[in-house]
Amino acid sequence: DLLVVGSANADLVVGVDRRPAPGETVLGSDLAVHPGGKGANQAVAAARLGARTALLARVGDDAHGRLLLESQRSAGVDTTGVLVGGAPTGVALITVDPSGDNSIVVSPGANARLTPEDIRAAGPLLSASRVVSVQLEIPLDTVAETARALPSGTRLVLNPSPPAPLPAGVLAACDPLVVNEHEARSILGRDAGTTPESWAQALTALGPRSVVITLGAGGALAADTRTGDFVRVPSPAVDAVDTTGAGDAFTAALAWRLGLGEELPEAAAFAVRVGAAAVTKEGAQASFPTAEEVSAL
Ligand code: ADP
Numbered sequence: 001d002l003l004v005v006g007s008a009n010a011d012l013v014v015g016v017d018r019r020p021a022p023g024e025t026v027l028g029s030d031l032a033v034h035p036g037g038k039g040a041n042q043a044v045a046a047a048r049l050g051a052r053t054a055l056l057a058r059v060g061d062d063a064h065g066r067l068l069l070e071s072q073r074s075a076g077v078d079t080t081g082v083l084v085g086g087a088p089t090g091v092a093l094i095t096v097d098p099s100g101d102n103s104i105v106v107s108p109g110a111n112a113r114l115t116p117e118d119i120r121a122a123g124p125l126l127s128a129s130r131v132v133s134v135q136l137e138i139p140l141d142t143v144a145e146t147a148r149a150l151p152s153g154t155r156l157v158l159n160p161s162p163p164a165p166l167p168a169g170v171l172a173a174c175d176p177l178v179v180n181e182h183e184a185r186s187i188l189g190r191d192a193g194t195t196p197e198s199w200a201q202a203l204t205a206l207g208p209r210s211v212v213i214t215l216g217a218g219g220a221l222a223a224d225t226r227t228g229d230f231v232r233v234p235s236p237a238v239d240a241v242d243t244t245g246a247g248d249a250f251t252a253a254l255a256w257r258l259g260l261g262e263e264l265p266e267a268a269a270f271a272v273r274v275g276a277a278a279v280t281k282e283g284a285q286a287s288f289p290t291a292e293e294v295s296a297l
Contacts, residue, residue: 001052002256003129005119005146006039007111007137008057008072008082009090010064011284016095019103028095033064035071036284037090037111038135038161041245044075045252045288049274053256054129056081056122057138058110064089065110071285081125086113090137114138116145126151131259133157133251136164147173157255158208159247163187166206174208176222176264178251184213196221197230210264214250214275216243222268231265235272236297238280245284250275273297 015029035044043055055077059065061084068089072079090109096102119126119142126132126149134143134156143158147170150156156173160166163186171177184199185192192202196213200223203211211223219235253274257267273294281287289297 001054001129002046002252002259003054003056003081003125003132004039004043004046004252004255005056005114005132005134005138005142006042007037007090007108007135008035008040008055008059008065008068009037009092009106009111009137010034010067011036011092011094013094013096016097018097019095033067034283034285035068036092036245037068038137038159038248040068040072041248041284041288042133042135042252042255043072043077044285045245045249045274045278046256047072047076048288048290049253049256049294050291051252051256051259052078054078054081054125056114056119056125058083058086058114058118060087060089060110061085062089064091075285081122083110083114083118086110108137111138114142116141118142119145119149123149126154129154129259131155131157131255133159133255135159135161137162140164140167144170155255155258157251157258159183159251160187161247168207171207172209174210176210176212176254177203177206177208178212178214178247178254179203180214180247181216196232200230212254212264212268214247216246219272220250220268222264224264229265231268233265233268233272236276238276238297240279242282242287243279245287246275246278248284249278249288270294 277289
C-alpha cells in the first residue's frame with residue numbers, strides 16, 4: 001500500500017484583467033475552489049490509478065477541510081489518517097491574468113500543524129505501507145520524523161517541493177529523491193552542470209539511494225546510486241493543455257509502482273505516461289488519469 005504524508009490545500013482561483021497595485025481593489029471573475037496541495041494531489045492521483053492509498057495530512061474543521069476530505073474519499077483514498085482541527089485548512093489564493101500568469105499567496109494553515117507527534121501516532125498506517133511519499137509543504141521536522149519512523153523494508157519517496165535544504169538523514173533515506181529541473185537547480189546551486197546527467201550525478205553525491213529527475217516533455221531520468229546506472233525515459237508526445245499537477249501525478253505513479261516491486265526505470269516508464277496523460281486536461285486533480293486512460297495513451 002501507498003501512504004502519502006503531505007499537504008492539503010483549497011485552491012481559490014479568481015481571474016483578473018490585471019493585478020491590483022498596493023492599496024487598489026480590482027474586480028475579478030467568479031471564484032473557483034479546487035482541492036489541491038501536493039500531498040492531497042498525489043493521494044488522489046495514485047488512488048485514481050487503482051493504488052490502495054492512504055493520506056496522512058491535517059485540515060481545518062471548516063468547509064475547505066470537508067471539501068478536501070470529500071475529494072479524497074470520492075477518489076477512493078483511505079482518509080483515516082487525515083487529522084482535523086488546530087488551524088484553518090491551508091489555502092492557496094490564486095489570481096490568474098489574461099496571459100495565464102499566476103500570482104499566488106499560500107496560507108499553510110493546518111499543514112504547518114502536522115507535527116512529528118502526529119507521525120509517531122500514525123505508526124499502524126506507516127507499518128501497513130510499502131512506500132511512503134512525502135513533499136515539503138509540511139514542516140521539515142515532520143518530514144524528518146517520517147524518514148526516522150519508516151519501518152524497515154518501507155521505501156521513502158521524497159519530492160523536495162518547495163525546495164529547501166534537506167538534513168543528511170532525510171537525504172539518505174530517499175529512494176528515490178524526485179525533482180524537476182527547477183528543484184534540481186535550486187538544491188544544487190550554481191555548480192550543477194548543464195545536462196540532466198550532470199545534475200543526477202551531483203544529486204546522487206548528496207546521498208540518496210536513487211534519484212529521478214522529471215524533464216517535462218522530455219520525460220525523466222532515473223539514476224540508481226547503487227548501480228551507477230542512468231536511464232533516460234522518454235515521455236509520450238501529447239498535446240499539453242495544462243501542466244498543473246503533472247509532477248504530483250508522476251511521483252504518485254512512480255511511488256505506487258515501486259511499491260508493487262518494479263525496478264526504478266520500469267516504474268519511471270509508467271510514471272511518464274501518467275504525467276503525460278495529466279497534461280492533456282485542465283486542472284490538477286481533475287486531470288489525473290485512470291489506468292485505462294494511461295493504457296489508451
Ligand atoms: P513539474 O510538473 O513538477 O514541473 P515536469 O514538468 O517535469 O514536472 O512534469 C512531470 C512529468 O509530466 C514529466 O516527467 C512528463 O512525464 C510529464 N509531462 C510534463 N509536461 C509534459 C509535456 N509537455 N508533454 C508530455 N509529458 C509531459
